[in-house]
Amino acid sequence: MKNKIIILIISLIAFLNIFFLLKHKIIPKIQALEGMEYVQGSEHIESYYIDKTPVTVAQFRKFINATHYETESEKFGDSGVFDFKTGEWNLIKGANWEYPESKLKPKASENHPVTQVSWNDAVAYCKWARKRLPTKAEYDFAANNAEPEFKTYAWGENAIENGKYKANFWQGSFPQYNSNEDGFLTTSPVGYFGKNKLGLSDMGGNVWEWVQDWNPEKPTEKLQCGGSYLCDPNVCHGFKIGNISSTSPETGLMHIGFRCVKDMKWLLLQKIFNN
Secondary structure, eight states: OHHHHHHHHHHHHHHHHHHHHHHTTOOOOOOOOTTEEEEOOOSSSOOEEEESSOOBHHHHHHHHHHHOOOOHHHHHTEEEEEETTTTEEEEEETOOSSSTTOTTSOOOOTTSBOOSOOHHHHHHHHHHTTOBOOOHHHHHHHHTTTOSSOOSSSSOSOSEETTEESSOOOOEETTTEEOOTTSOSSOOOTTTTOBOTTSOBOSSSSSEEEEEEEETTEEEEEEEESOOTTOOTTTTOTTSTTOEEEEOTTOOBTTEEOOOEEEHHHHHHHHHHHO
16 A cells, blocks of 8 residues: 555656646757657647658558558458549559559558558557657647748748759649659658758658548548648648648548657656656
């Protein structure tokens, strides 16, 4: 009984320390976390760490190998694939995280963002990695370099700078014609188009990324942020900061991935107990 009381007192002191630090914004950069960047919070957002890139096929493979997890696309036996010839979406048998367009098409590249993962799949990965999905507010805040005034894009104001594309998105006229001027018809290697000031890549374009929030206008769908290679600026312009898409949480599609965040308060708690 005495030991339980001591543990309870220590835990209470630790949480009070965390509350004080968070309330007064005394948030030290505790440590460098592999594959993540620190985001200093604001008045309405607590400090956190966020993955530098979307979760890659290679990273997701480690999760699958360690847990033998079966994604929802694998359970259903099919998943959503965009047909570039017809401009339509179809359910294709055998499409999954490893073969985003089916086993009749090339295998997903290890350094590309994993796709064909549902919101539920993404949450399962985050739990395994001892992380979580970001909220929409956290995603947008990080995309905007933790600055108060929002820019158009994570990297600045122009989609093309010095003759070079700053993100992987649709060029041409969606869905009939893609001129493919950025060099990628579908996904691109994470980090290929550079980083924002915080050191984060692919915060606009490449793949939509799941976040925690439900869509208030479509209450059965979860939000995604960041836009994808299917975003035509004249149609959806999804890679602008703040823009969204959404689908049901069990849905996997070939242009949706995710990244994770880690709460600062739990890192503070870990540091207190380790000391």
